[in-house]
Amino acid sequence: MSQDEGRGERAYKLCTYCHGEQGEGRQDLASPSIAGLPEWYLKAQLTKFSEGARGLHPQDLGGMKMRPMARTLFANQNDIDAVSKYVAGLPRPQLQPTVKGRPIKGQATFQVCVSCHGENAQGNQALNAPPLAGASDWYLVTQLKNFKAGIRGGDPVKDPTGASMRPMATALSPKAMADVVSYINLLHQKQQQQPKQ
Amino acid sequence: MLDFMSLLRESASTFARDIDHLIAWVAILGGFWWLIAEGVLVWLIVKFRHKEGVRAQYITGEKKEEMKWIHWPHNLILLCDVAIIIMAINVWYNVKQKLPPADDTIRVIGQQWSWRFVHSGKDGILGTPDDVETVEDLHVQVGKTYHFKLETTDVLHNFSVPVFRLKQDSIPGRVITGWFKPTMTGTFDIQCAEMCGIGHGIMMGRIHVQTPEEYDQWLSTQQKVAQSH
Ligand SMILES: [Cu+2]
Numbered sequence: 001m002s003q004d005e006g007r008g009e010r011a012y013k014l015c016t017y018c019h020g021e022q023g024e025g026r027q028d029l030a031s032p033s034i035a036g037l038p039e040w041y042l043k044a045q046l047t048k049f050s051e052g053a054r055g056l057h058p059q060d061l062g063g064m065k066m067r068p069m070a071r072t073l074f075a076n077q078n079d080i081d082a083v084s085k086y087v088a089g090l091p092r093p094q095l096q097p098t099v100k101g102r103p104i105k106g107q108a109t110f111q112v113c114v115s116c117h118g119e120n121a122q123g124n125q126a127l128n129a130p131p132l133a134g135a136s137d138w139y140l141v142t143q144l145k146n147f148k149a150g151i152r153g154g155d156p157v158k159d160p161t162g163a164s165m166r167p168m169a170t171a172l173s174p175k176a177m178a179d180v181v182s183y184i185n186l187l188h189q190k191q192q193q194q195p196k197q
Numbered sequence: 198m199l200d201f202m203s204l205l206r207e208s209a210s211t212f213a214r215d216i217d218h219l220i221a222w223v224a225i226l227g228g229f230w231w232l233i234a235e236g237v238l239v240w241l242i243v244k245f246r247h248k249e250g251v252r253a254q255y256i257t258g259e260k261k262e263e264m265k266w267i268h269w270p271h272n273l274i275l276l277c278d279v280a281i282i283i284m285a286i287n288v289w290y291n292v293k294q295k296l297p298p299a300d301d302t303i304r305v306i307g308q309q310w311s312w313r314f315v316h317s318g319k320d321g322i323l324g325t326p327d328d329v330e331t332v333e334d335l336h337v338q339v340g341k342t343y344h345f346k347l348e349t350t351d352v353l354h355n356f357s358v359p360v361f362r363l364k365q366d367s368i369p370g371r372v373i374t375g376w377f378k379p380t381m382t383g384t385f386d387i388q389c390a391e392m393c394g395i396g397h398g399i400m401m402g403r404i405h406v407q408t409p410e411e412y413d414q415w416l417s418t419q420q421k422v423a424q425s426h
Contacts, residue, residue, distance in 0.1 A: 017395045055311075058330040061350070064311035068399040 008086025011079045014069065015087075024093040025136050030062035032139035036092035038123065041130040042084040044161070050074040053158040057151045062142070092134045094192070097185045099137040099178050106183030109176055112168060120191060121184050128161040133188040137181050144169045144177045209381040209406065210361035212292045217362065219281075219288045226277040230270070296376055299344040303335065307347070307354030307367045310396030312387055319416065329419045335404045338412045339382045347373040355391035358404055364390055379406040 012023075015034075019025055023035030034042065047070075048054040055067030073079050113121070116129035123131030132140060146152035147169035153162025172180070208214060256263060302323055304315035314335040318327035323346075337343055347356050349367040357364045358377070365375050387402035407415065 014395070056332045058313050058332055061308065064313070064332060065309050065396065068310045068396050068401065072399055 007078065008082035008084075011073065011083040012086050014072070015083070018065070022093060023087055023090045024095070025139070027098065027136065027138050030065065030142075032136040033093055033095060033134075034087050035090035036134070037088060037130065038125065039084045039088040040125055041123070042087055043080060044128070046070045046073060046080055046084065048159060048162070051158070053155070053162070054152060057146075057154065059149070060146060060151045063146075063152070095134070095136060097137055097182070099141055099181045099185065101175070101178030101180070101182030103179070103183040103186045105176070106179035106181070106186075109172070109180040110183050112171075113180070121187050128164075132184050133191060135184075137185050140181045140184065141177050144172060144181075145174070148172065207360055207381070208362065209379055209383065209385060210358075210363065211378040211380055212288075213360070213362040213380075215288045215291060219284055222284055223281055226281060230274055230277070234270070293375070296344070296374065297342050297378070299376065300341040301338075302344040302346065303337070304346045304348065305335070305356050305367075306350060307356065307389065307393075307400075308350040309352065309394050310389070310400040312356075312389075312400070312402035314402075316416075316419075329416065331419075333402045335387065335402060336412060336415050337379055337404065337406055338409050339379050339406050342376060342378045344374055344376050347375065352393050353391045354389050354393050354400070357388045357390035358385065359388070360385040366391055379404075382406050382408060382411075 015023075018029045018031035019034050020031075023033060025031050025033035045054065049063070049067045049070035050073070052067070054060070055063035055065075055070070057063065073083060110121075113132075116124060116127045117132050118124055118129070121132040123129050143152060147162070147165045150166065153159050153164075153166045156163035169177075208217060258264065258267070301317055301321055303317065304323060306313040306315070311332055312335070314331050315323060316329040316331070316336060317323045318325065318329050320327055345356070345365075347365055347367045348371075349369055352369065354367045355364055356367060356375075360381075361377050361379070363375070363377055365373060367373060383406055385404050385406070387404050389397055389400035391397075393400065405415075
């Protein structure tokens with residue numbers, strides 16, 4: 001293992017152009033924050049991009065950028081493991097909220113999400129549900145729209161876990177999406193404040 | 198003899214040979230003068246090598262018998278240039294300017310860092326609900342003349358199909374029309390040939406040149422996908 005030391009960091013250099021030095025993401029490049037996401041989720045998504053379960057839909061402009069990148073990483077399985085581990089170890093960034101919704105309305109909607117994503121949107125590996133708290137909020141809205149339109153998770157054979165998210169997103173209007181994401185923002189802010197008290 | 202280019206890479210479009218011939222002629226004419234120039238250079242080096250008791254002399258190159266060493270090759274090379282220009286204009290006209298009538302039209306959209314294609318679908322008309330949109334994979338029929346409408350959503354790209362000897366820049370804000378006619382079935386590379394960012398080198402696609410039967414079969418599977426959404 002010692003020869004692999006620093007491998008994740010080296011492999012991550014390619015990602016910095018869009019996702020930033022610290023994995024904080026850049027909205028103008030459609031690159032979400034990825035720092036601190038769980039390793040299993042990073043690996044799963046890299047695999048989906050590389051196999052074409054994500055990033056092959058003609059309307060998925062951001063995903064189409066990511067797919068060739070993921071494919072280069074897959075030249076070597078060790079790179080996938082190393083880069084996922086490295087990114088998972090980066091601290092979750094502090095992001096400014098960009099989505100303006102009504103958190104009170106969003107709280108009611110969020111009760112549907114709780115069963116998989118957890119009370120505090122912390123995620124649940126057993127249900128393949130990633131954490132949502134601390135994610136780029138604009139990215140969450142984009143993905144809800146993508147799930148609803150079938151741009152993500154549209155093919156249950158290729159992306160069974162993504163497909164299970166579809167009926168949830170289908171129920172949401174654009175306004176409800178903004179509401180629920182602004183509630184997730186609020187949840188995250190509360191979690192950040194707690195340790196200081 | 199002029200087909201040596203196709204030994205390097207198979208050619209699969211009607212105009213691929215024209216472009217190969219042009220490149221071959223440039224290589225032959227340029228190579229001919231290069232060999233002669235190198236030969237003369239080596240001959241002069243040997244002939245005027247250092248000899249005991251002979252001093253080197255300084256030549257300004259202004260006398261008539263000295264200047265002919267420049268003028269003759271220069272004029273002959275100009276003649277070759279004129280021949281190359283005539284051939285190049287001819288090929289340029291056939292490949293880029295003459296637009297043979299289309300059997301079908303496709304939209305090709307470059308974006309960082311993928312290729313997107315819109316096929317006209319069963320009705321053969323673009324912009325109708327039965328259009329088939331794909332990423333990375335372009336499907337065409339062998340022996341049919343295609344017009345392509347090339348666009349980009351962000352920066353400069355270049356739609357390049359090496360086996361067709363086809364290269365066309367895409368420019369933001371413009372829809373550029375070009376054409377090709379595949380002559381051979383098979384699956385070939387599509388690449389981006391204009392620096393477009395960090396993912397430029399891995400911006401890849403494939404063109405599937407199919408028989409009409411294979412194409413129809415592919416089309417029917419695509420339409421089923423479209424209906425299921
Ligand atoms: Cu490009």
